Amino acid sequence: MGATTTDPPSWGWHGRTLGHRADHPEHGPCWLRLLSVPADTAGGKLWQGTEKAATAFPTVRKPVLHRIYDWNDKTYAYRAELTGYIDEPILSSNPVLHHELALTDSWFATIRTTLKTIAATPTDRTAVRQEWIDRAVPQFTGQPAPQVEHWECAHGDFHAANLTTKATLLDWEGWGSAPRGYDAALLYAYAQLVPPTADRIRSEFTPLLDGPSGRTALLVVCAELLQSASRGDHPDLTPPLRTLVQDALAVRE
Structure with missing residues (x-):
């Protein structure tokens, strides 16, 4: 992908994905996310979501997709997604909100x-x-x-x-x-x-x-x-x- 990872990795929900802050010589700060599934179940909605959203919603505020790379070792299929890094605080570290939000x-x-x-x-x-x-x-x-x-x-x-x-x-x-x-x-x-x-x-x-x-x-x-x-x-x-x-x-x- 031409990127260098930095900072500790971050697991997604129930370990379905693994994310990493990364730097790219052309794109600058990025987010590198890795998905893995059994090889015979690759593809489908969750696998293609980020890729399809990149063209479906050009005016919506979301990370820019720079590159996708797929590979398969015959046991597992992997997809790496390199997107722009969003240097903005998220509203909560958990989907369930536990603190009041001061939203404008x-x-x-x-x-x-x-x-x-x-x-x-x-x-x-x-x-x-x-x-x-x-x-x-x-x-x-x-x-x-x-x-x-x-x-x-x-x-x-x-x-x-x-x-x-x-x-x-x-x-x-x-x-x-x-x-x-x-x-x-x-x-x-x-x-x-x-x-x-x-x-x-x-x-x-x-x-x-x-x-x-x-x-x-x-x-x-x-x-x-x-x-x-x-x-x-x-x-x-x-x-x-x-x-x-x-x-x-x-x-x-």
Whole structure:
């Protein structure tokens, strides 16, 4: 890749990726990320997400993709992605927010523009499937599965650990179609442990979170995060998620 790594490496979620700060003689500060999967499962949505996003969202604030390099040792397949280094603090080190955020009006304005741009982008990629909704919503919320009427393109992993203080959006591996309002609902659900920030998010994204489409997105997101909690992730988020499910149902009724 022509880059020299610096600083300690950083593991991604559940060890799926390994990232490293790097310097490149042409591109300057970079981020080098390595993905690995069994050789017979290479390709697909997560494998191609960063590559596809580079051309699909040219106006959205995100790391610039410089180069991709693939190789295969017949047991594992590897993909190295060299992107521009984002020298901006992230909002949180964890997807689940544990501290209040002092976000400006201009930050929210930029993010609303970003979400509109993403939602208006045609795609054949899928972030959330109706088949999964049909199974997961009853299993993890105890409620009937909604039939999604409005699907739009979504980032798919829209939370404080993937957003910077200057409204740059990171980690594009899972983007694709999802229920309308899905990204806003995800950011809101992950902020439930910090009510002042959660209330601000709800207020700023009212058009996306209110109405039938917004309530559907909230129910789907709650099912997703409760499923994750059942596997041991962010158990402290479970009680407020249960409350959020009931709130959405109360408005619906």
